[in-house]
Amino acid sequence: MKKPELLVTPQTVAHIQDLLEAGADAFVIGEQKFGLRLAGEFTVGQVEEATKLIHAAGKKVYVAVNALFHNDRLDDLELYLKEMQRIGVDALLFGDPAVVVAVRELGITIPLHWNPETIATNWFQVNYWGQRGSKRAVLARELSLDEVLEIKENAKTEIEVQVHGMTCMFQSKRSLLGNYFLYRDQVMEVENRKENKNMFLHDKERKNKYPIYEDVNGTHIFSPNDMCIIDELGELFEAGIDSLKFDGILHSYEYIVKVTGLYRQAIDAYFDQGEEAYEDIKDDLLAQIEEIQPALRPLDTGFIFKETVY
Amino acid sequence: MLQLIQNEKIREIKDGRRVIVKKPELLAPAGSLEKLKIAVHYGADAVFIGGQEFGLRSNADNFTIEEMREGVEFAKKYGAVVYVTTNIFAHNENMDGLEEYLEAIEGAGVTGIIVADPLIIETCRRVAPKLEIHLSTQQSLSNWKAVKYWKEEGLHRVVLAREVGAEEMRKMKEEVDIEIEAFVHGAMCIAYSGRCVLSNHMTARDSNRGGCCQSCRWDYDLYENKDGEEVPLFEEGDAPFAMSPKDLKLIESIPHMIELGIDSLKVEGRMKSIHYVATVISVYRKVIDAYCADPEHFQIKKEWLEELSRCAIRATASSFFESEPTYKQQMFGFHASKPKWDFAGLVLDYDAETQMVTLEQRNYFKPGDTVEFFGPDIETFQMVVEQIWDEEGNELDVARHPLQIIKFKVDQPLHAYNMMRKENKK
Known part of the structure; x- marks a missing residue:
């Protein structure tokens, strides 16, 4: 059996070095002008630097161009894609079909990963984008384990599944935080994502806290819990899911390194020593995450064991 | 203000006057067969309806295939057409029954489907090739290159994301030859x-399969996490954090949209009443017709705006069409209010000799009440x-x-489908 890739989200180039040591196989980087909800901002120069570092370690680097583009960013998108081609990154994450068109027109040869988040919900779509150049589909986080497994069985491309971290629930083009402060006659401090200044919405009825921030793409709101299935990976391993993603957005530098290392242990135990070895350590791995988990971010298993109705 | 640029491509000289010959389609919501009939009668060129499956309003009284057929037949008499929304993002389990469903829709004489999921696009092409395929706003289509993508995929029409502004639409029309549909009125x-997927996370109801519970309309408190301490970013008595948008109303931008060459102007609201549909559609009908007949001398009439306000329950705004919306286009500390006028009766018949109207009661009224009649074939009167x-x-x-048959004397002639409304004094 093939080991799944462990995909993580670094904050800086220096962070990549630490995450390589912690056992990451692949990295998602980019900048907010083209990519959505990244753990860190990487200029083109930093993407180049990061790519050298990652390739020297024999690992993969993926660049996010998964924004919903408006006309005004299309020209810059083309320049950016050409730069990525020059740098030689390993994949481009996309959600907007404009990227498919631009890649065709420019003769870009970097593989595409289809990552539209919420709408990647069935295997037909996975194969549809596969026929249009996508080498991998990143599945919606709102799917159950059974749905994930059925997609994998029927997919003709690689499948990536998030196993840990926050989920974006909402993106508006509007400046909802700024508007709220302006309405109340204040001016929002633009840098609202500073380490000690994370904002959240409190939902009194559900007693939930939803992280919220703004950037050039608008306003983003996140799930109240971090999903964590470090102790439930068996069936995903067995099904041959190609990539397991830990989205570290809004978490600390150290937390991302530590959790990456724990997932590394889980994968290695299963594939190097066998299922039993994984079964033996999984509860301890979970306990280690619980120990460092921020109080504001309870853990759950996302939609893996939850059904939605409609 | 945006500058209105005259579009020569849509004009012709007729009877010595320059008129607009390319009129956009006025597209109305129809949550039931009755609403469909009203929408068409009040001037819609097309209606969109939901079927029993694969659509996004699981709470609306959606159409059976038989009702679709009846709706199509009714619309045809007015030269209008019917589209069916099949715009869920399917999960694996929703794939069953899709082929039969699309075949049945095609068989019912429907003109097209509004769709988001490529699964449904491709399946439709294979099993129901006579149906036009319109890309749903659920695909958040925001740039001309993505429009080009869907054109190359053979789609007939695209519905734009609600976030697209006028100048962006102009560029899309310039770059790609495809029909464009844009929202002009309704909830956003x-x-x-x-x-x-707020709804999925907060209530386990899948918003992209019709389960949206409108969590965005709820109130929240905004805090910041300062070194682990939760600091409120509001003061006692402040309006809570809200993300409720004012409803869209582009009545005054219709000339602009016509000049841009937008092909279909869409009114939202399959859950709304027949009174709402009749009021909104009749006003937009008048605006489109008046502008196209004589663009040089066109002016928005105050009475049209007043008429529209009669069925409004929320404040309205122009959203993204003219410029990026600000806080003024949102509502804070607001919850639904009553419309200024209530729908009180639907005219079934009028006897010109006896001047007696026969109507179906839709709301409490009594002798002595001031009422207003309106309809596509009468001047509004009280x-x-x-x-x-x-x-x-x-x-x-x-x-x-409710639904009781009532007769009384009305001096001015009325026609079937005219409506009676009563001022809401509460």
């Missing part, structure tokens, strides 16, 4: 449609109700039963 998603009778000729003190 505040998120990019399709990219919001009057005071005098004596009223039931179907058997018994005089009544009050029309109190």
